Amino acid sequence: xxxxxxxxxxxxxxxxxxxxxxxRRSPRRLAxxxxxxxxxxxxxxxxxxxxxxxxxxxxxxxVPTHHLVVRDDSATRARGAHLVAARGCVGCxxxxxxxRVELDEPLIGRVAGPNLTRGGRGAALTDSxxxxxxxxGVRRDGTPLFAMPSQEHATMxxxxxxxxxxxxxxxxxxxxxxxxSRPGPVLRLMEATGQVQLYAARKIDHSRPHPTxxxxxxxxxxxxxxxxxxxxxxxxxxxGGPIPGAPPGWKxxxxxxxAGLGHYSAEDFVRALRTAVRPDGSTIDPAMPVASITRHMDxxxxxxxxxxxxxxxxxxxxxx
Numbered sequence: 001x002x003x004x005x006x007x008x009x010x011x012x013x014x015x016x017x018x019x020x021x022x023x024r025r026s027p028r029r030l031a032x033x034x035x036x037x038x039x040x041x042x043x044x045x046x047x048x049x050x051x052x053x054x055x056x057x058x059x060x061x062x063v064p065t066h067h068l069v070v071r072d073d074s075a076t077r078a079r080g081a082h083l084v085a086a087r088g089c090v091g092c093x094x095x096x097x098x099x100r101v102e103l104d105e106p107l108i109g110r111v112a113g114p115n116l117t118r119g120g121r122g123a124a125l126t127d128s129x130x131x132x133x134x135x136x137g138v139r140r141d142g143t144p145l146f147a148m149p150s151q152e153h154a155t156m157x158x159x160x161x162x163x164x165x166x167x168x169x170x171x172x173x174x175x176x177x178x179x180x181s182r183p184g185p186v187l188r189l190m191e192a193t194g195q196v197q198l199y200a201a202r203k204i205d206h207s208r209p210h211p212t213x214x215x216x217x218x219x220x221x222x223x224x225x226x227x228x229x230x231x232x233x234x235x236x237x238x239x240g241g242p243i244p245g246a247p248p249g250w251k252x253x254x255x256x257x258x259a260g261l262g263h264y265s266a267e268d269f270v271r272a273l274r275t276a277v278r279p280d281g282s283t284i285d286p287a288m289p290v291a292s293i294t295r296h297m298d299x300x301x302x303x304x305x306x307x308x309x310x311x312x313x314x315x316x317x318x319x320x
Contacts, residue, residue, distance in 0.1 A: 056191065060142035061201045068131045070162040072169075080167025083160055085296035087153070087229055097122070098174035108247060109184035111147045119173030130165045135210065137201035144199035146181050151200045152229040159213040187245055196245040218300050223308025226301055229293075230256065235320025238312060251285045252318075259314035269306045270299060 084090055084097065092113030094100040099115035116122040125133075132138050137150030153161075183191070183198055190196045197203050214225050227238070233253040234240050240255040254260055261269065268279040273294035276284040294302070 056199055058143055061138050061144055063132055063136040063138055063206045066131055068127045068158060068162060070127050070165045072166050076163050076166045077170050080163035083164050084167060086301065088293040096174060097168055097171050098176040099178040101178055103247060105247060107184050107186045109187050110179065110182050112178040112181050114178060115174060115176050116168045117171045117174045118169060119175045120177065122168055134161055136204060136206055144201035146183060146198055148200060149232050151204055152232055154204050154208060155210045155228060157211045157214045190245055216300055218303040218307060220307040220311050223304035226305050227308050237315055237319055239315040239317060239319030241318035241320050255317045256309050257312045257315045258310060260317060261309060266303055266306050270302045273302055
């Protein structure tokens with residue numbers, strides 16, 4: 001029986017296998033591969049950002065041991081009640097210190113002050129725990145606290161810190177339990193790229209001395225002691241400008257050097273920080289904590305702050 005031969009395709013039907021030829025790929029396949037490659041790169045970048053940020057969150061910070069003496073008398077508690085309002089503790093922890101959520105944006109993150117009363121976390125905090133958290137921004141185990149502005153309180157006097165602790169312990173116990181604070185992807189990216197520092201413990205000079213007591217007086221020296229709480233928004237040089245890591249709705253911070261406040265009298269300054277109205281009648285941006293912080297400061301404190309700001313060298317706007 002004869003074998004049937006398979007038909008031989010003509011040259012036009014045969015694939016081109018000449019040297020240098022490239023197989024054709026469909027546009028859909030190319031788009032798919034491109035999408036998969038881009039996705040892999042983005043996933044890898046996100047993993048690196050998360051790893052860097054999480055590494056900062058769990059890396060322990062050594063701080064010196066300091067014995068804080070907390071007195072429990074009516075005068076100390078009253079002083080503490082004033083300080084938690086005038087120093088801005090109520091902004092994150094609430095007027096009753098039972099905690100509150102100040103910011104919760106999926107992309108930015110959540111900033112929530114814990115319950116500091118004896119009905120919440122305050123029940124377990126020792127004097128040393130308070131000292132580490134407020135001045136150094138670290139927990140008992142040495143890990144840093146996220147969004148705790150300890151750089152503003154690192155030089156707080158023993159007497160003032162003790163008064164705050166005494167007041168918190170005397171506050172009505174509340175069972176509130178705000179959700180924990182956490183950085184969102186935007187803040188993690190900004191930290192990984194060095195644009196913000198989410199953990200104050202990483203930038204504080206923990207060996208820096210602090211006074212046992214500061215005598216309140218309308219002087220530049222006492223004003224410098226108070227001005228540390230303004231540096232978070234206005235910068236360590238108080239030149240103002242965009243606030244790193246701030247929510248999109250926040251406006252840039254004002255220039256507090258004489259280049260920005262040179263036309264303010266002491267009376268203008270006190271009035272503006274009490275009423276949120278500038279000398280020209282315009283309103284200070286609501287993000288500026290006039291209502292929650294500076295309106296609680298007494299005349300002596302505001303005049304001391306003004307006296308200190310007047311001693312600063314004039315700086316161009318934006319030189320934080």
